[in-house]
Amino acid sequence: MTSTPAIHKPKLGVSACLMGVEVRFNGGHKESHLCTRSLTEYFDFVPACPEVAIGMGIPREAIRLIGDPANPQAVGSVHSELNVTQALADYGTHMATEMDDICGYIFMQKSPSCGLERVKVYQDNGVPATDGGRGIYAQAFCARHPNLPVEEDGRLNDPVLRENFITRVFAYADWQALLRNGLTRRGLTEFHSRYKYQLMANHPAQYRVLGKMLGSMAKSDPNEVGPRYFSELMSALKKCATRGTHTNVLQHLNGYFKKTMSAGDSQEMQRLIAQYRRGVVPLVVPLTLLKHHLRQNPDPYVAQQIYLQPHPENLSLRNAI
Incomplete structure (x- = not known):
């Protein structure tokens, strides 16, 4: 009796919180049933949480983007002296090399580290810029894989x-x-x-x-x-x-x-x-x-x-x- 050959499943990078992993700043998750139920039979997911990976705890102080929407800084929402911009960018570059065999990436929307677009970037007056920006990790990752299919979980609805x-x-x-x-x-x-x-x-x-x-x-x-x-x-x-x-x-x-x-x-x-x-x-x-x-x-x-x-x-x- 011959065994059925294994079906090759494309790999997808994914924000770990979307897979139900409790890695968010408040200790929670943002499970996407599309990822954890509908797509798992057809794709192998490679989860990553850049904020945890760079040493921020669970739970932790939330971060936010400030300054120029095209080149924002990621700082603590309470302690502005906490600046993790370079650490997130470096991790994005590192993971772009590590995940050299993925065929797509699903990012957490609105995240200052993982959001792809319209992420709030606060100005000196405390009001977000009109157009918003892109998460620091996502920006660094996508710069190394410009042809990679990427999307935010919310848009996939x-x-x-x-x-x-x-x-x-x-x-x-x-x-x-x-x-x-x-x-x-x-x-x-x-x-x-x-x-x-x-x-x-x-x-x-x-x-x-x-x-x-x-x-x-x-x-x-x-x-x-x-x-x-x-x-x-x-x-x-x-x-x-x-x-x-x-x-x-x-x-x-x-x-x-x-x-x-x-x-x-x-x-x-x-x-x-x-x-x-x-x-x-x-x-x-x-x-x-x-x-x-x-x-x-x-x-x-x-x-x-x-x-x-x-x-x-x-x-x-x-x-x-």
Whole structure:
């Protein structure tokens, strides 16, 4: 009897408090059920709490950001002489090296160490700056991994942002697998071919730009073109697809089956695509019928498209968009 091979799960960095670990300044946690229940079957989480890691106790004095929102200082909320800015930044740089095999990171929102955006940065008059800033640890970490998919836990409550983030995580993991096998011109071209319709959904213009980039690399070193391509890819995928762009992709994919569909099947497909466009049904409905026709009439080019299944089906991420 042969054993079932282990499924490789991408690693995700995560703020430890989101995993239910009691590391917050007040001795509590901020458990995210999305992380601890929904995603644990599909990802290996690597938790970190920078404030505890740099030697601050549990419980501890809360810290806050002050000064220039673009370059704030992290100081004690009671004792302003407590300044942990450099320690948090150094730990961020250190963990960016340690976590060199993660494919994404979920940060604690509004945290002066881990928040990604709109973190309160207090001014001399005691009032927060209008735009806010970024947590010290998160800033240092993300500076070392500019292409890494990152998101705050609160924003992941939005089904569109959640699906977008998970799509990017698996694209990042896919690219890492390509790198492990060694970059070749053929490998790059095939990778881009698989992401054609996913890119068309997220950023149609950038799909054409990236296609031209690879089309002109006949004599270029793929190890030079590859990093530029990947950076542009991750930037493009960060743009959320809309009902309009999804509809465009569905129509393109449907075109592959026009000759094999009956008139009734074609009408049904068009009806469901139109219903999706109007918000009557979620994306999974026309996609499911499209996959049915693909099984009935296999097409190797369509079958390889990441768009059809950019993340595990059981996550049901497209049931809510």
